Amino acid sequence: MLVPKFTGWPMGISNSHNLVEPPTTEPRPYGLRVSLRALDPFAKLCGADWQRSHWFRTAAERDAALAEMSRKHEYSRPGDRPALVYTKVENLAASRGL
Secondary structure (H helix, E strand, O other), rough: OOOOOOOOOOOOOOHHHHHOOOOOOOOOOOOEEEEEEEOOOHHHOOOOOOEEEEOOOOOHHHHHHHHHHHHHOOOOOOOOOOOEEEEEEEEEEHHHOO
16 A cells, blocks of 8 residues: 655545646745635536635635636637636735745
């Protein structure tokens, strides 16, 4: 049995070779909150209060991810609008070293 080296996760990582970046304990104070637009039909499947947060080490990393996530993809149809709302968030205690 393979025992993961990183023990900060509440659960083991079954396929660590699939991770883009290895788990880290570095602070990631800059975030993006992804949520659904009001009256989005997808809310019937996952709930009107669905949201997901992504955390980054620097504001520049967050801003680059925001630009990539919110861009109009080449496979989008004409007239398509993004169904997600992106909000910048910050963990003030972590970003200011408190």
